[in-house]
Amino acid sequence: MFDLAVAGLEHVLVPANLLFLFIGVFAGIVFGALPGLTATMGLALLVPFTFTMAPAAGLIMLAGIYVGAMYGDAVPAILINTPGTPAAIATSFDGFALTQKGMAQHGLVAAAVASCFGSLVANIVLLTAAPPLAEASLKFGPPEYFWLGVFGLTIIATLSTGSVLKGFLAGALGLLLSTIGMAPIGGDVRLTFGFPEMQAGIELIVALIGFFCLPEILESVIGRRQAKYTSKNVKPNFSVVWEVIRDLFKRPVLMFRSAIIGTVVGFAPGAGGNIASMVSYNEACRWDKHPEEFGKGTIKGVAASEAANSAMAPGSLVPLLTLGIPGSPPAAVILGALMLHGMRPGGELFTVHGQVVYAFMMALLLAAFLVTIIGSFGSFVFARIINIPSRFLAPVIIFMTVLGSYAIRNNMLDVWIMLIFGVVGFVSNKLKFHPAPIVLGLILGPFVEEGLVQSMLAGRAAGGVVQYMVFRPISGVLITLSVLSALWPVYAAWKHKRKQRLEGCACDIEEGPKNA
Amino acid sequence: MKKLITMALAFSLVLGLGLVAQAEDYPSEPITYSIPFNPGGQSDLEARRQQPMLEDILGVSVIIQYKPGGGGSVGWAELVRAKPNGYFITGINVPHIVLQPLARGNAGFETEQIKPIAFFQATPIGLAVLKDSQFQTLEDLVEFAKANPGAITAGGSGTWSGHHIANLQLQEKAGIELTYVPHKGAAPSVAAFLGGHVQALWANSNDLYQHRDKIRVLGFGTKEPFEPMPEVPTFEAQGYDLYASIDRGAGAPPGTPDEKIKVLEDAFLKIANDPKIKEQMLNDGFVPLSMGAEESAKYIQEKIEDWKPVVEKFQQ
Numbered sequence: 147m148f149d150l151a152v153a154g155l156e157h158v159l160v161p162a163n164l165l166f167l168f169i170g171v172f173a174g175i176v177f178g179a180l181p182g183l184t185a186t187m188g189l190a191l192l193v194p195f196t197f198t199m200a201p202a203a204g205l206i207m208l209a210g211i212y213v214g215a216m217y218g219d220a221v222p223a224i225l226i227n228t229p230g231t232p233a234a235i236a237t238s239f240d241g242f243a244l245t246q247k248g249m250a251q252h253g254l255v256a257a258a259v260a261s262c263f264g265s266l267v268a269n270i271v272l273l274t275a276a277p278p279l280a281e282a283s284l285k286f287g288p289p290e291y292f293w294l295g296v297f298g299l300t301i302i303a304t305l306s307t308g309s310v311l312k313g314f315l316a317g318a319l320g321l322l323l324s325t326i327g328m329a330p331i332g333g334d335v336r337l338t339f340g341f342p343e344m345q346a347g348i349e350l351i352v353a354l355i356g357f358f359c360l361p362e363i364l365e366s367v368i369g370r371r372q373a374k375y376t377s378k379n380v381k382p383n384f385s386v387v388w389e390v391i392r393d394l395f396k397r398p399v400l401m402f403r404s405a406i407i408g409t410v411v412g413f414a415p416g417a418g419g420n421i422a423s424m425v426s427y428n429e430a431c432r433w434d435k436h437p438e439e440f441g442k443g444t445i446k447g448v449a450a451s452e453a454a455n456s457a458m459a460p461g462s463l464v465p466l467l468t469l470g471i472p473g474s475p476p477a478a479v480i481l482g483a484l485m486l487h488g489m490r491p492g493g494e495l496f497t498v499h500g501q502v503v504y505a506f507m508m509a510l511l512l513a514a515f516l517v518t519i520i521g522s523f524g525s526f527v528f529a530r531i532i533n534i535p536s537r538f539l540a541p542v543i544i545f546m547t548v549l550g551s552y553a554i555r556n557n558m559l560d561v562w563i564m565l566i567f568g569v570v571g572f573v574s575n576k577l578k579f580h581p582a583p584i585v586l587g588l589i590l591g592p593f594v595e596e597g598l599v600q601s602m603l604a605g606r607a608a609g610g611v612v613q614y615m616v617f618r619p620i621s622g623v624l625i626t627l628s629v630l631s632a633l634w635p636v637y638a639a640w641k642h643k644r645k646q647r648l649e650g651c652a653c654d655i656e657e658g659p660k661n662a
Numbered sequence: 663m664k665k666l667i668t669m670a671l672a673f674s675l676v677l678g679l680g681l682v683a684q685a686e687d688y689p690s691e692p693i694t695y696s697i698p699f700n701p702g703g704q705s706d707l708e709a710r711r712q713q714p715m716l717e718d719i720l721g722v723s724v725i726i727q728y729k730p731g732g733g734g735s736v737g738w739a740e741l742v743r744a745k746p747n748g749y750f751i752t753g754i755n756v757p758h759i760v761l762q763p764l765a766r767g768n769a770g771f772e773t774e775q776i777k778p779i780a781f782f783q784a785t786p787i788g789l790a791v792l793k794d795s796q797f798q799t800l801e802d803l804v805e806f807a808k809a810n811p812g813a814i815t816a817g818g819s820g821t822w823s824g825h826h827i828a829n830l831q832l833q834e835k836a837g838i839e840l841t842y843v844p845h846k847g848a849a850p851s852v853a854a855f856l857g858g859h860v861q862a863l864w865a866n867s868n869d870l871y872q873h874r875d876k877i878r879v880l881g882f883g884t885k886e887p888f889e890p891m892p893e894v895p896t897f898e899a900q901g902y903d904l905y906a907s908i909d910r911g912a913g914a915p916p917g918t919p920d921e922k923i924k925v926l927e928d929a930f931l932k933i934a935n936d937p938k939i940k941e942q943m944l945n946d947g948f949v950p951l952s953m954g955a956e957e958s959a960k961y962i963q964e965k966i967e968d969w970k971p972v973v974e975k976f977q978q
Contacts, residue, residue, distance in 0.1 A: 187728075190701035194710045284857030288843075328732050331844045333821035335732070335766055342739040342770025346731020470872050471853045478849060479702035485946050486707065490872055556696075556729045557736070592846075600843050604859065607815045607841040 150496075151273065154504025157202045158512055166203050167509055170210020171516045175524075177211065178218025178230045181355050182550025185215030185231065189479040193486070201487040202502045206509040208483055212476050213265055213513035216419065216456040217521055220257035221528055224448065225250060226543055228359035232350045233419025233455040235585060236427035238358060240440060240447030247443045251382045251529040255390040256445035257452040258521025260401065263394075264453035265514035267405035268412065268460035272467075273507055280468035283413035288604060289615040292597025293624035294414070295590045298421055300631035301428045302583045310635065313583045316574075320587020321594075323348050330592055331599045343559040350420070352560045353588055355547045356567025357581035363543055364572045366536045380533055382526040394449055400430055401453055408454035412461020418474050419455035420589050426454030432634060456517075460510055467491055467503065688748055688922050692723045695912070696752040698737020700730045704868070705753045708783055708910055711942075712933050719929040732769070733820060734758045739770030744915040748922030754778060754913040757824045760965045764973045765822040773966060777918050778958035780930040781911035784949040785866040787828050788882040788894065789816070795861065800880040800900050803862065807838035815841045817851045817860035822973075825851075825864035828883055828906035830972050835902045866908055867891075871947030883907055890947055909951065911958060927955045 157163060170192075177188035188211045196204030219230030224241030237257060244253040271279070286294075302317040303310060326337045327347025338344035394401060404426040411422035430450035431440040440447050462473030463480070470491035472478035484491060489499045496503060532539070551564040571581050605614030615621065695713070697706050709726050716724045729737035729752075738759060741752040759776055762769040789800070797803040807814050818825030821844045829842045843860050845851035848869055855863035856876065863877075870879050871890055881897045882888045883906030888896075897904040912930060914923060933939055934952035943950045953961060 184701075186701045190706055190710065193707065194713055197711070197714075284853060287854060287857055287859035328735075329821075330846050331821060333733070333765065333844075335768060338768070340768075342768065343731070343736055345770065346736045465853070469853075469856065471856070472849050475700065475702055482702060482704075482707040485868075485872075486711070486942070488945055492872075492875065555731065555736075556727050557731070596846060600845070600854075603841055603843045604815050607813055 150500045150504045151508065153501045154506070154508040157501065157505035158206055158508045163203050163206050163505075163509075166199075166207040167210045167513060168516060170207040171214035171513050171520060172210075174211035174214020174216075175218035175221070175517075175520060178215035179221040180550060181222060181228050181230055181351060181359070181547065182553040184351070184475075184554070185212055186475040186479055188215060189476050189483075193479065193483050196483055197486065201489065201499075202505045204483065204487070205480075205502060205506040208480055209506055209509035210513045210516070212459050212480070213261075213456070213510055213517060214520075215476075216265070216459050217258060217261040217452070217517045219455075220261070220448070220452050221254065221524075222359075224253040224257060225528060225532055226359060227362045228543075228547070229354050231419070232354060232589065233423055233458070234451065235354065235358075235420060235582070236423040236451035237448055237455075239427065239451075239582070240442075240444050242362070243441060243443030244445070244448070245443075245532060248380055249443065250380050250532055251386045251525045252390055252445055253443075253448050254525035254528055255387050255522055256394060256448045258518050258525070259391055259394055260404070260449035260451075260453040261456035261521070262514045262518040263401050264405040264408050264455070264457035265460060265517070266511065267402065267453075268409040268457035269507065269511045269514065271409050272460045272464055272510075276464045276468050279413060280465045283465050283473075284469070285620055286414045287618075288597045288600035289618055290597075290620045290624065291414075291417075291593055292601055292615065293621050293628065294417065294421075295593035295597060297624050297628045297631060298424065298586065298590045299594070300628050301424055302586060303632060303635045304428050304431055305580060305582045305586065309578070312579050316579050316581070316583035317587045320584040320589075321591045322587075323353070323584070324588045324591025325595070330596045341559060343557055346555065346557065348563065348588060349554055349557075349560055350585070350588060351554050352551045352564045353567055353585060355551055356564040357571040357585060359543065359547055360564070360568025361571040361575050361581075363540050363547075364568070365575075367540050380529050382529045387522050387525070390445060393445060397446065397449075400434075400446060400450060403429060403433075404450045404453035405457040408457025409461040411454070412458040412473050413464050414473065417593075418462075419458040422458040422461075423451040423455040424586065424589075426450045428631075432631075437638070456514070460507075463510075467495060688925055689720050689722045691749055692725055693720065693748075694725050694727055694750050696727050696729050696737055696740065696750065698729050698731075698734040698741075698752060701728055704785070704866075705755065705910055709753060711939070712782075712930070715933045715936075716929055719932055720925070733762065733823070735762045735769045735771065738762075738776065741913060741915055742771045742775040746915040746917035746919070748914065748918055748926070751779065751912050751914050751926065754911050756781075756909040756911075756962060756965055757827060757969065759913075760962060760969060761822045761824075761827060761973065764966070764970060765977070773962060775916045776913040776962075777916055777923065777955075778962060779912045779914055779923055779926045779955055780934065781909045781951045781953040781958050781961070782930055782934040783910040783943060784951045785868060785908040785910070785947075786882045786884045786888050786949060787824050787864060787866060787906035787908065788870050788879045788888070789828075789832070790855075790863050790865060790870055790877045790879045791861065792855070792858070793876055793878055795878065797862075797880065798878075800895075800897070803880060804836045804838055807836075807840055811839040812841050814862060815843050815860040816862040816864060817843045817845055817855050818864035819845055819848045819851050824866075824906055824908050827969060827972060828864055828904065830976055831904050831906070832897075832902065834972070834975075835904055866947075867949070868947030884949075889949065890944055907949075909961075911951075911953070923955050 177183045219234035220237045223229040223234040223238035227238050227242040229235045241253040302313045328345050407426040408422040411417050427450050431437050462477045465471040465473050466477045472481045551561045601615045602611050605611035608614050699705050713724050744750040760773050791797050879894045884896050931952050940950040
């Protein structure tokens, strides 16, 4: 394996291929950063070009795009509260709060460094332990997906410390919205109100732009923060880069935990970066000594989310390269590219085409470093964007949001949905409803529904639905985690109260950790 | 009055000439090739393979755009409302375009509205079990299912999809009952199958071919044996006249002039008949097709008659 890895590295270090990698990473960052354009689209656009390239060169460029996009989505999440892809939702919680404090560069550098770290850890796992992990990933069946969805929903409790009731109401609304369109199972068309376009359901990115970005623009135009997008003038400088890197290196537990969560979620076919970053953010907040800092602008939150979603990318390649099962939509495009070059995933891929595959994996590794370099230098440019007065910036952002909502599915209805959600989001922010639980419900709804219905079908065939769903090792773990996670806020509140009594201080637990 | 007639004649002549000229010029603008699925699916990959060749043959740029949703129906609803000027085409899939309007009244389009240009790729559907399964042949599975109705779970992609209808047809023709477990796409259903979460799998030939080391295919829904896996018998050879495949092609809006369809048809068929493309397809586990516009329309009609009773019976 080692000599193949070296041979692969030699492929990547050919100047022409390095250039392809650089172009790939750069294009990936752009695709990730523009809401409405996704890593999947970037990869699909490139596939025809890779026909004419040597297989190694083509795959190296695809690797660059994939890794670049996993970082790129953090840029708008941090600067304008608009996750470039759903995977960066959790990045915006603290990233945008940092921007509002005038610390946009901290957020951008933290995202770049954490992305690189997550990518590295996951890549090492991919290089060394892919086959056994791929076998393990197959243990994920309908009941596991159901319980994973339920576990994900318990995050609502963390996301809504201000008022758990409001959090659950928002979460329920999200679940309800997720049922619009064609049922994942049964194919019934639900809640389309007579619009054939609504069969497609609510697109996640459209909801993100609506609930996260538009309210901020409205706020900056008609709300408290008129004139400027942020309160302070940002002057990027080099000391910030070192400060952030040093700070993150002092938190190995946070970094490793986030990277591992991302990698593991990546294995499970179907669960994507959005779940990885949400779960990771939640755990970072839960185990931190100062959970109250989360949501008010801490690089810990940004790092947790970005390390996880970047680790998801190589993680999703584990089942792809070993079993031929793509763990994420971008991985599906990479599978297509591999097949078009006559490479069939599975055992033969690592032997017959070993050099090309290791070149691909080495490219993923190298791309991670390129992300840090481009991200750190880029932060000097990006961070200044928010110094532009709102009267110039807001129209540009609105233009981009409309374009992005349309581009994702070429559907005009999506633009209207985005605008409606934007107004709803603005009003609900005023009422102290945070949009995060709505989006969480929207993401997890299909998981829970599909897992439940499939489990019921398979369970009935096996003779008992409840036994089928509960008495399985991974299900057991997920159920336990869900119960603990749901009860955690109760425990945290009790601990807080006790501490308060002991110290006699009047901390305010009512204030939520979110930026709303 | 005479003047008026002359003018009218002249006018219609100009108009007629204009039309001829227009048809001769066609295509002179970029053509939009819409894919009614997400990027990265097989329809997308096939379109991406064709894109540079189409541009070569037609001499204009071909823009691929995505209109996913509703298992393709959102894209086809757009297709039947698009301007029939030959500059907007959409990828079409059988059985999707046939089954969706049959199964749900509000799919947003009728099968007959779509004007097929060509079909260029077929993906036969097969039924498989894992290598270590107790079922050695289709007969074993049928016998077990007769003794234990509903106990065998069979995964597949989607409801009212090619897999679902194949399952319904096998149930009817063999007089058995299976528990069909739909998944949200081919990849998750293959994962569930390899992980042992379903006992059998309805899948497309390319997926089955890809995982051939780990699985045993019990039958293919083809008339001739599937070329890359000649050892697998067809359903027909085992006594069930069951034909199931996913056919990929392209279609135009209703009312698109036949001359324009012809230009596009020639381009698609030229690519489909390219020996290099054919070889690539077979290597990936697909069956190359080259079905022209007329033949395609007839084929779609046949499928409507084939499936209508099955859908109606199941819905009652």
